[in-house]
Amino acid sequence: MGMWIGRNRKARVSYGFDEIALVPGRVTINPNEVDITWRLSRRESEPLEFKIPILASAMDGVVDVQFAIAMGKLGGLAVLNLEGVQCRYKNPQEVLQKIVEADKSEVTALLQKIYTEPVQEDLIAARIKEIKDSDVPAAVSSIPQRADRFGAIAQEAGADIFVVQSTVSTVRHVSSE
Numbered sequence: 001m002g003m004w005i006g007r008n009r010k011a012r013v014s015y016g017f018d019e020i021a022l023v024p025g026r027v028t029i030n031p032n033e034v035d036i037t038w039r040l041s042r043r044e045s046e047p048l049e050f051k052i053p054i055l056a057s058a059m060d061g062v063v064d065v066q067f068a069i070a071m072g073k074l075g076g077l078a079v080l081n082l083e084g085v086q087c088r089y090k091n092p093q094e095v096l097q098k099i100v101e102a103d104k105s106e107v108t109a110l111l112q113k114i115y116t117e118p119v120q121e122d123l124i125a126a127r128i129k130e131i132k133d134s135d136v137p138a139a140v141s142s143i144p145q146r147a148d149r150f151g152a153i154a155q156e157a158g159a160d161i162f163v164v165q166s167t168v169s170t171v172r173h174v175s176s177e
Contacts, residue, residue, distance in 0.1 A: 009171075040161070048137050048160060051075025058141040058165055060084035064092065065130045072136025079139040079163055080127060082150050085114065087123040119146075121153055128157035141165040145177045 002010045039047040056063050056071055056078035063071075063078045064086055071078035085092040095114055102110050124140075131138040139161035142150040147164045154162050 042160075050077055055079070058084075058163060060086070060096075064096075065127055068131050068138070069134040069136055072131070072134065077137065077139055077161075079141050079161070080131070081165070082124050082127075082140050082142045082154070083119055083146065086127055087119045088115070088117045090120075090123065119150075121149075124150060124153045125157040128154060128159050132158050137161065139163065144173050145175045 002012045005011045036053050037049060037051055038053050039049050041047045052075040054071070054076035056067065056076065058079035058081040060081060063080050065080065068078040068080050080086060085095045089095050099107065099110060099114070128138045128140060137160040138158065140150075140154050140159050141163035142154075142165065144164055144166055147162075151162050151164075
């Protein structure tokens, strides 16, 4: 199943939460007899195994280091955005608190100012180490323009999963950055 999105390129259809309805089926199963574990294969080692099928999005408003650790301990996976406040500021909680306390009329300008601070590459490695030190898989993400550089840092720091995040991905990417 799928739809054509270009010459010799097909994509699967996906659905959002508001497009799905759960209805009772004809058969029930005891919850203790169901295994919802999922696995993600790796090239040179055992697959990563997750006890719950929940993946937290790589968004500053969702995932910080502590959330990634907590989600990992519960059996899920949380992806840390390497281009968010976690890797731009040594103390991201202070920055996030400023956003929370900002007046609605000031929040857009504040966000623009916050995200002009460059990503600190040493913080990428530090955040990954914090997650890994808690004995849970470290999943991180970057936009395509920085994937080569940040991917190398993430690999060196021991990240288990590197996600290239984008709204639309194509076979070829062109950028002046």
